[in-house]
Amino acid sequence: MKGNSVFKSSFNRCLRRLSGLSVGAVLPSESELAQRLEVSRTTVRAVLAALDQQGIVKGPAGQRSLARHPREGDYFPDTQTLSAGAAVERHFMQWILQGDFRAGQLLNSAELARQFGTSTTTIREHLARFQHFGLLERRPNSAWLFKGVTPAFATEVYDVRELFELRATRSFIELPDDSPPWRELDAIEQDHHALLANIDTDYPRFPALDERLHRVIHETSENRFIIDFYDVISTLFHYTYQWNKGDEKQRNTTALLEHLDYIQALRSRDPRAIDARCRKHLRTARATLQRSIRFGPFPDDAPAGVAP
Structure with a gap:
């Protein structure tokens, strides 16, 4: 196997x-x-x-x-658990966000297929997926325009993320105490405390822990659209955050503390407390993303070009 x-x-x-x-x-x-x-x-x-x-x-x-x-x-x-299509999506997102690309650049699907070792059909299928999220625009001759991760885009995404996550919390608190998601939440909480105890050296581990917490909440919705949305957007967020390293330790510490408050609200099963903690944390995350986008991976005067 x-x-x-x-x-x-x-x-x-x-x-x-x-x-x-x-x-x-x-x-x-x-x-x-x-x-x-x-x-x-x-x-x-x-x-x-x-x-x-x-x-x-x-x-x-x-x-x-x-x-x-x-x-x-x-x-x-x-x-190792990703399908071929999901692997292409993740590879593409890592490549586009860590490479020398900015809004206005053109991508060629045939060249991407050769670079990723897959077919042009697979590439086109998954580039169309990013087109749906507003990151790409199709052009003639197998070309795609990278529209960039803008503050306006981030605002739209976070509006939807807030709706989806609050809906998922309702499903989460309806689960019995001995269900696997609650057991996973116990482990996630312990890992938060362990990370805080070693925050000076281990703060770069936060994105993986953030992924675990929000994913276990989203997956309890058992709604394919909510889960599908989080699969793409979580990758976008975590790689965009890498653009701004200046206050990374402080940002991660703040997020860890907000996570612990959020977890306690989930344990209370009080919808009002959950709503308040979730919205507070997502407001902080939204502001972090906006700052990262403004910081950007490129100098302001760097010219836009065409991908080979």
Whole structure:
């Protein structure tokens, strides 16, 4: 199964579900697992065989039980669980935001396909996705105009993000206390305290922790549009933040403290408290993004050009 992103992503999702069970608990049937993971029974059998080999589950088919809780090292890295299309999207976003590109530059889909080692059809499909979010505009002869990450764009994105996240919190607080998302929230909170205790040296680790917190909230919505939105936008935010390193430690410290307040509000299950903490944190995040955009990755007088 090496290199199989469907298997690896299913394996990781299964681990997250198992983390909410007690050791010794009987697993759902293969059919039920296939339905919950939204994959075929063949994939589920491969996942269960791998879990058995690693000593996470035990017993024959139909009588499998949890032998131990999953550990961090049991999970496949996120980069190995991406589909080919998702990998192209992430590669493109990293490339466009870390490279020498600015609003007004042209990109050529054939050249991008050669650079990323994929087909022009795949590139066009996923460039069209970024076109939907307003980052690109299609031009003749397989060219695309990069419109740039502007303050106006960031404002529009954050307006939608606030709506989506507040809706997702409603789904989150309806879950029982022993559900996997709540267990993940416990681990995320502990990691926040650990990061704060070593903030002077470990502050660059914050973006990954930020990703974990907001993703676990968004995914409980089980709404494909909310989850799809966060997949693209979270990558945009985290790479744009890298443009401004001047006050990174202080920014990350502030965000960590706001996260802890947000987590406490979620635990209270009080919609008003959650609304207030979520809006406060997203206002701070919005201001951070706006400053990063104004700071930018380029000198103000750098000329716009055409990508090769």
